[in-house]
Amino acid sequence: MLTEVTAVRYVTPLREGGSLPGVVEAVDASGSYASYVMKFTGAGQGRKTLVAEVICGELARGLGLRMPRLAQIELDPVLGLGEPDPQVQELLKASGGPNLGMDFLSGALGYDPLAFPVDPGAAGRVVWFDALINNVDRSWRNPNLLVWQGELWLIDHGASMIWHHNWRTAQTAAAKPYDASDHVLAPFGPAVAAAAEELAPLVTEELLTRVTAEAPDAWLVDEPGFDSPDAVRRAYVATLLERAATIHERITLPGVTGAEPKGASK
Template sequence: MLRQVTGIRYVTPLREGGSLPGVVEADDLGTYVAKFSGAGQGRKALVAEVVSGELARRLGLSVPRLVVLDIDPVIGRAEPDQEVQELLRNSGGANLGMDFLPGALGYDPVAHPVDAALASQVVWFDAYVENVDRSWRNPNLLIWHRQLWLIDHGATLYFHHNWPRAGAVVGRPYRADDHVLAPYATRLAEADAELAPRITADLITEVLALVPDEWLAGPDFDTPDEARAAYADHLSRRLELSASWLPTGSPA
């Protein structure tokens, strides 16, 4: 599993996130952006955060450190916002923590140009995990220490919201026309040749092992291991079908 820490103080909500994430201090002296299990997107969003985030990290893309953040709902009792109190009451136990990057800037395509190789790798990765949330309206990219960081992957892997149809959409094409980095992603073929061989069956298994069992529990599978096997099969099959989903170019 991911490293586990315990939340000791709820600092503030982050209103720009649809799931109402919040900044939480933990017992390791770290500060984290918390994604809560009781949020509207549910635990599948946390699974997507871990699987996609840790795959990206192993491909050499920069992703804030992820931890399992144990939350006692009592830490929100002084929070005046009733919505936040209710969210914390519904999120006792294991939640996701993403390392808070102090002083990070939101990505601006004018102020922060990205070279073609990196842009192509990010677009390739987002196409593979079907990330629908990297548009110019909501890039989910940060600039920290002059480096591009990828955040917020809860909207990836959306096949897992309908497992009976997951097999039918495994090769679904990815539309990159709204992707914030698409204009710079002129080396997608090179990105495919570099990144695809690095996603092995062992790597997928390693990443899926990081997901807590309780996030995989539910009506879709009898056991967490069955769920991991289904994710592994889908991700492996999608990789084999890259010719059907990989964008062939970038918009002008």
Template sequence: MKDIPVVRTVQITRYVTPLREGGSMPAVVEADDLGLYVLKFRGAGQGVRALLAEMIAGGIARALGLPVPEIVLAQLDPMLAQTEPDPEIQDLVRASGGLNVGLDYLSGALNFDPAVDAVSADFASRLVWFDALVGNVDRTARNTNLLVWHRQPWLIDHGAALTFHHAWNGSVAQPARPFAPIAEHVLLGQATALAAVDAELAARLTPEVVAGILAEVPDEFLQLAGAEHAEGPLSAPASHRQAYVDYFCARLSGRETWVGALKEAADARA
């Protein structure tokens, strides 16, 4: 298996345009490598945990071989706010000075339409398995968070994943719990190959691979997310990072329970 790509850091040089489809108001920006990125702001309403979810869930997807645009850390100078006439954008840029998260902008990509765009049972099963693993509530027919680019589906926007970490003390409690919102997954009815892909996907996520994904997460994000914890696993970046590793390793070890629930849900939908 190929190594997980190292997360690069870029410097944002220009705010191009807002993307007002999402509640966090991400934006297309240009960076010093002349690339365009969809920037997720640390100062948005969802806060830094949405950036953690973007990096961790996105990293896991890439380790599973699922197509995710390149994820980068994006350094934002709050002085860029001065170039924007919209006060709302100015406030967001000022509140997001420092490191943020960006995804490669897929120019010309179209929103995935489940009534028109076909995917294989293998792809649907891999995606449903992944979304159940990471607790992604945002892959429904109303909001697929899939793009079609060069005739292939691409996964975007995982800021709503890792639902468990919004009220978390770092402990591993009920890691094998089935993910109930999967019943609304846009591709659940096509996920007829779950039994065939389960062992292969789990084998890709060794403890070393999961630890490598978490190693790319900046201490700064972990410190901000754990700021209200004076003690315990979330009080320091190293133990905070390890808490995520422990959670996913425990969830993978108990996957017989949640994968079994997935199969039942997929059979019912089909």
């Protein structure tokens, strides 16, 4: 289960993207304090963004990809009363209850493909994973990758699984190809076939049931066409399970897949 913590101090906004995440300090049940990047239920993108963050983030971790630890952060709207920025104050006031937190990786750098080449195997695993979840937000313009302690870390999956915005078309969406021609790791010759051979067998009903269980009921209730949060979870499981089996056959990459770009590390 996601660690449950309580926000005690809003530190600073991260003015990237439209959701206005912020760094907060929070305390857990043992009294330990830690810093998190917090994404708010009151942000314009809505709760489905947070559901995607949880399911995809925990799935990445389950597949052995590096992903900062996630937490469920309880926010008292009173915390916003002393915030001088009106925009931030309104966001905090609109986000009472459970929100999403991600471990703040102090000293992490935004990914630069010119400074941090990736070998085809590692690139293939990330591209295959992004194809599985239909992540449309890992381009060279917005990599959503960090380099921390010399390793590549995945972040920000709120723009994934776009089929959950219209469940009636989910089955059709699951069968669609994935265009990775603009993917930030495409120049490194991602070995997607090898990645599929390694990772697809790990995407089991058991794993997907476990990761979808991490999404709080409060973010899944009242979904049109479903009578319970568990019914919504089963829909995520079915769609991802179907997609995992053959998505590697429908990934579009520029040039010759598997070719090693100049300068790629061994």
